Amino acid sequence: MDINKLGALRELAVRKTMAAVAEALHVSPSAVSQQISMLEQELSIDLIERRGRGVELTIAGRKLVETANRIFEELESARADMAELKKVVAGDIRVAAFPSVAAALMPKAIKRLHASYxxxxxxxxxxxxxxxxxxxxxxxxxxxxIDDLNVPAGLLDPGIEITPLIEDVFDVMMSPDHRLAGLEQVTWADLEHELWVMDTASSTYTRMLTDACQRSGYSPKIMARCKGYEVTSALIREGCAIAIVPGLRSRFDMQGVRVCRLVPEIRRRISIAYRRGEKKSPALQVFIRCLKEHAQAFQ
Incomplete structure (x- = not known):
């Protein structure tokens, strides 16, 4: 069995559509479909079945993905073992991070790693x-x-390991001449009659903030839904609305805004997630160590 075909099947188990797999692998949807078909022909068994616009794995497909996961884990572990023996910090390390933690920690960490390695x-x-x-x-x-609001610990795969990075508390951001701007801390009840800007990049945050308002006896009056901080901060500066933002985010680009502590607080735990088999990789180890040092200094 070709490792690339197994990789395509594993992607399909996670992403559910040929188009999504094609985008992730940087190939055409027809190429993905052909790989899966060739794998089915080789094994003489159906691995997927169509479900509307997507696909579902058959019992055989799920079983093969479980086996493929073990194969890929062993390959990654072998690479990590070889890298550890060489004791050379080299090659590529791919990192995915959400905007607030990325803006706060990634630039300095990358700069330091480039200088040291x-x-x-x-x-x-x-x-x-x-x-x-x-x-x-x-x-x-x-x-x-990742954070524990979007990815609860109970939903992590057994093959994924996490290392705590930093804790973050959400703040209220408003214009400097807002009626609440003179307060050191603001309660949820204080925000009942405000107009809100809601960051829609994460549906989990939207739901979390809406639930917090409802526990205080009201629903937030959302006047804008934005996917990025740039528009959100512009609306706040002009006094159009307030927003609840992560503390990591509120420490940047503070000109023309006022940030107050929110009580009761919402706290999230941010962690570094990686595949367990790669734990011994020198590149992984130096990256985690560097990022944790910057996180401690930032906190």
Whole structure:
């Protein structure tokens, strides 16, 4: 069996559509379909079945993916063993992280690693925690920065290991002339009649903030839904609305805004996730050590 065909099947188990797999593997959907068909012909058994616009794995397909997972884990473990024997920190390490932690920690970490290990290249891609975990499971990234709000510990795969990185608390951001701007801390009840900007990059955050408002007896009046901080901060500066933002994010680009502590607080734990078989990789070890040192200094 060809390892690339097994890889395509593993991707399909996570991403559910040929188009999504093709995008992840940087090939055409027809090429993915052909790989799966060739694998089925080789084994003389159906591995997938169509379900609307997507596909589902058959019992045989799921069984083969379980075997493929073990094969890929052994390959990664072997690579890590060889790298450890050489004691050379070199090659590429792929990192997925969501915007707030990426902006706070990644630039300085990458700069330091480039200076200390010139043969190591960090390849970064911005991904929300759930997306990063999917990329980690399907071998599209080597490290995923996640949080416990989007990826609860109970949902982690047995083959994934996590290392705690930093804790983050959410703040209220508003314009400097807002009626609440003079307060050191703001309660959820204080925000009942405000207009809100909601970051929609993560549906988990939207649901979490809405639930917190409802526990205080109201639903937030959302006047804007944005996928990035740039528009959110512009609306806040002009006094159009307030927003609840991660503390990591609120420490950047503070000109023209006021940040207050939110009580009761919402706290999240941010962690580094990686495949268990790669734990001994020198590149992985130096990256984790460097990122943790920067996180401690930032905290």
């Amino acid at each position: 010139p043969m190591l290249e960090v390849l970064f891609e911005e991904m929300e925690p759930e997306e990063g975990m999917n990329a980690l499971r399907s071998w599209q990234t080597d490290i995923a920065i």
